[in-house]
Amino acid sequence: MFTQLDPPLPVLVLEKGQGLAFAVIDYGVEHNLIWVTALDDSGEIWCAPNPKVRMQSNWSMGRDKDPAVRILPEGAVPQ
Numbered sequence: 319m320f321t322q323l324d325p326p327l328p329v330l331v332l333e334k335g336q337g338l339a340f341a342v343i344d345y346g347v348e349h350n351l352i353w354v355t356a357l358d359d360s361g362e363i364w365c366a367p368n369p370k371v372r373m374q375s376n377w378s379m380g381r382d383k384d385p386a387v388r389i390l391p392e393g394a395v396p397q
Contacts, residue, residue, distance in 0.1 A: 319344045326356075328374040331366045335359050336374060 326338040334357055341354035343365065350368040357364065 329353060329355055330372045330374055331355055331357070331364055332370045332372065334362075334364055334366070334370075337364075339371070 321342045321344070323340055323342065326340040328336065329339045330336050331353070334355075336359075337355045337357040339353045339355045343352040343354065345352070352365045352367060353371045355364050355366055355371070356362075
């Protein structure tokens with residue numbers, strides 16, 4: 319099932335960056351949800367599996383940054 323999100327949701331795709339998820343693909347119970355996301359920095363569109371997607375922080379909603387998620391600059395190698 320393909321569901322268009324209205325409004326799009328601000329998300330962080332791990333290892334890719336921040337963007338707006340504008341659709342979700344659901345292949346069923348044996349699969350992760352797939353978030354169709356337009357990245358802010360590059361304009362690329364990625365289909366990211368659910369474990370790689372996080373909501374962006376939102377102070378007014380009480381959602382802080384996840385301390386377990388480190389955002390590396392493009393080209394940086396994790397240590």
